[in-house]
Amino acid sequence: MKKILSLSAILSSAIFLFIYFPHIILIILITNLTISIIKGLLQVYFSSLKVSPLTYHYPDTEPFISIHIASHNEPPNILINTLKSISLLKYKNYEVIIADNNTKEESVWKPVQEYCKKLGDKFRFYHIENLTGFKAGALNFIKKETNPKAQYIAIIDADYEVDLDFMKEASKYFTNNDIAFVQFPQAYMNIDKVNIGLELEYQHFFQTYMNMANHFDCVMLTGTLSIFRVDILKKVDFFKNYITEDAEIGLRLNQTGYRGLYVPKVIGRGLIPYDISSYKKQKSRWALGNVQILRDSVMHVLTDKNLKIQQKIGLISQLSAWINFTILPIFTILLVAILRLVPDSEYVLMHKIVFISGFTIFLFLFLKAISFYFLYRNKYSLIKIFKAYLVHIAMGSVYSLAAIKIYFMKNFIFERTNKFINAEITINSMRDVMFEILIGFGSLILCIYHFVMGNYKISSILFVISLMYLFIFYVLKELSHTKKLSLKLFE
Secondary structure (H helix, E strand, O other): OHHHHHHHHHHHHHHHHHHHOHHHHHHHHHHHHHHHHHHHHHHHHHHOOOOOOOOOOOOOOOOOEEEEEEEOOOOHHHHHHHHHHHHOOOOOOEEEEEEEEOOOOHHHHHHHHHHHHHHOOOEEEEEEOOOOOHHHHHHHHHHHOOOOOOOEEEEOOOOOEEOOOHHHHHHOOOOOOOEEEEEOOOOEOOOOOOOHHHHHHHHHHHHHHHHHHHHHOOOOOOOOOEEEEHHHHOOOOOOOOOOOHHHHHHHHHHHOOOEEEEOOOOOEEEOOOOOHHHHHHHHHHHHHHHHHHHHHHHHHHHHOOOOOHHHHHHHHHHHOOOOOOOHHHHHHHHHHHHHOOOOOOOOOOHHHHHHHHHHHHHHHHHHHHHHHHHHHOOOOOHHHHHHHHHHHHHOHHHHHHHHHHOOOOOOOOOOOOOOOOOOHHHHOHHHHOHHHHHHHHHHHHHHHHHHHOOOHHHHHHHHHHHHHHHOHHHHHHHHHHHHHHHHHHOO
């Protein structure tokens, strides 16, 4: 009820501003366009950067590495598969600590506990009830249980299979004492040429922003496949009130003078969510969590005298990477179209408002296309690049809403990514994309109406908006294939 009232208040305020203070709307849209241009051009520039060369050396002896896995309600066969891949590592000097927090069903966590016993003393399993702080709370708990001999801590997600040389790769990049952590890219097992658009859309972030961070010396963390020096990680805890605890601790370490490295080499593969609800929740958590950090830290970053200008640009760019600024112009066009404000001569600023809104949308689409093309032009075909582009545009509503939601949310909930496969996933798919369907087909209906009325400018913008939202059906198609591949992996 509160959400409905808040939405009604926002809608009423917007209509009031349109009618009585259109100049304010125009100023807001111009500001939004300016930010969008800066962010879009930076992304194109980041996409064109060459891969930053890294130095490394293999330690004379195997350093002791503690592997940490935080788990909550994970399918036991998937987590057991992760533990099996670790047990086969070409490495001897390590331990594995699993913290299962707040999983209610004993049938889910008990098989993992029993499997750890079979693997031997290197593997320790903890089931904790009433643990607060989501994943951050679990990681803080594990840190306290770390073997005192450990020199490095590696964090792995519960659905990842690591390569046999994972440990050797993880330790060889700590070439000097100011390197606090090393981050490897996320990659996925349940991918082939049919649903490659999903993976390339993920990789766009790593190959654009994380590579940039190496150039600008401002690497942040993205969670799994992160390796820390123990002496540094013991000085800081993961903050429980942030839903992207990895990015937040990475920011703090950068601000205290430590360095991070991004290594563009795949050393482990996990699972892309195979239902649209979990996929959207994951994307929303990443975008919303980073905007949460940005909201709380942007002034500290901008005024931090210890950070260079390129570091400030890089840190803010990483935190805002998932969001876009299309929600305001899209909302504006829809409101103008519904209220039929364009033809009325009384609202002389409406044509300017429509032009700025449309220009923002078209420019966003153009710059995003250039970014994807620059990044992948020498690696993939145009068809595969276009697939990734479609996925990214279709998720635009999730990304763009993050910057709006942040100011209406007091309590943040860590949305766990579902790994269970059941019949309800398919049944509920249409319900989970109802927002995109309503906006997409609603825009299409308004497009046809205004075209018949001769308002060709706004009609063309509405048509593009409808496509942006209806691309969600393409995401559903790729996720459907992802589910099939996932079933084959664990059948």
